[in-house]
Amino acid sequence: MRVFKREQRSLFGEILDWMLTPLLLLWPISLALTWxxxxxxxxxxxxxxxxxxxxxxxxxxxxGPDQQVQFSLPQPASELLRADETDLVYYQVLGGRGEHLSGDRDLPLPKPNQxxxxxxxxxxxxxxxxxLEVRVAYxxxxxxxxxxxxxxxxxAETLEKRSVLAAEIIKGVMLPQFALLPLAVLLVWLALVHGIKPLKQLEERIRERKPDDLSPLDDKAVPMEVAPLVVSVNDLLERLKDSISTQKRFLADAAHQLKTPLAGLRMQADLAQRSGSSEEDLKKSLQQIGRASVQATRTVNQLLSLARAEGGVTHLPLQSCDMAALSSDVLQDCLASAMDKGLDLGYEGVAVGTPGAQVQGNPTLLKEMVRNLVENAIHYTPSTPERQGVITVRVLVDPYSKALVMQVEDNGPGIPLPERDLVFQPFYRALGTNVDGSGLGLPIVKGIAQQHGATVSIDMAHPGQTLPGACFTLRFIDPAL
Incomplete structure (x- = not known):
């Protein structure tokens, strides 16, 4: 456990510490080396x-003539040898057999290993x-x-003069260092102040921006070390701009889509309030009000689903979701509306709990994705006594790649090839259809599929027939995601 913990670190102070600490540690080492x-x-x-x-x-x-070692030192030379006002000088002369010839008898002899x-x-x-410590020449x-x-x-000579000279040398070297050390600290301080000035300028540029200014910062006008930070901020600004654009588009789309059913509600309410309206007229107005409210409710729900799909699910909990179980739940919910239209709604594929049929995701969004596909098929698939409409939901596991595949197939009019990319755009509706809708179901499907690592494609279910039908295929690239 950290006993001392800073709530906020100072970059200036930390750099200053790392620069001054080695300087202050090297200064004593410099003293020792100088000595x-x-x-x-x-x-x-x-x-x-x-x-x-x-x-x-x-x-x-x-x-000497008698083969004896002789040493003669004139008295003036002896006095000159010892004439030192600071240090004591000793000398010694020994013969070959160690006999003392002149000088100080107690001067130590060289070591045997010398x-x-x-x-x-x-x-x-x-x-x-x-x-006394002495320096000996022999x-x-x-x-x-x-x-x-x-x-x-x-x-031999004592070391007083040497110590005095060494001290003078040290003074001559170290005294300027005493003056230069504070100057060096000051220069380091000023260099750091100048070095972090671009950060201060960047802060001022950001602070002076208007709230609606989301343009990227200039990463060329900052030091190289700060450029990655500026690039990250620019990326954040770009994502923020996209998020704000999505919100604005959502508000505009919501206002546009709700305007029609709300206007219808108001008109039917005005018709019901007319004087002289019969009971039959009142009943028709109430039926129209009910249908308009259902349409408005569905539009609002789809707008909210689209906003959630475009906004991301990173903040929502992820869990293992069995696509077979989710599909079965959606079929149960949609069975009543399919029977009202006389449609044959069924399921084919792996059973609930089959290994490989699970994906990591958000069950609410995945169920919303399947529901939109099934409801889209129910709305656009006609059914007559002569030709019953059939909708089939499949969940398959590729035995080779272990990829999870989900399909929603119908025998309706299908989607022409030029329009297969357009139908995934919000509020786009295929030409030639008389079915009420907001054009939001397939964009919701694509957004949720992308968030769960899946791809969505459209093919003809029954090529060559009058009503070729449509087959929406969802392929989860990695079911473990």
């Missing part, structure tokens, strides 16, 4: 002086004498080639 470099720089000139002193002392070591090297080759090491001197052990010359 190490300063120590190396401070050692170099003083090490050269030690090397010079060792070489000068080594020149004073020679082999190679003697060639004659007069100077080496440098760190050591300690009398509790060399071995071979005075003859008879195997005589080499003599040792050492010069």
């Amino acid at each position: 190490l470099v300063a120590q190396g720089l401070a050692n170099k000139p003083f090490d050269r002086a030690l090397v010079y002193n060792v070489q000068a002392l080594a020149q004073q070591v020679r082999m 190679v003697k090297g060639t004659s007069y080759q100077v080496h440098i090491r760190d050591d300690e004498i009398r509790g 060399t071995w001197i071979r005075l003859d080639a008879k195997g005589t052990p080499p003599a040792l010359v050492q010069v």
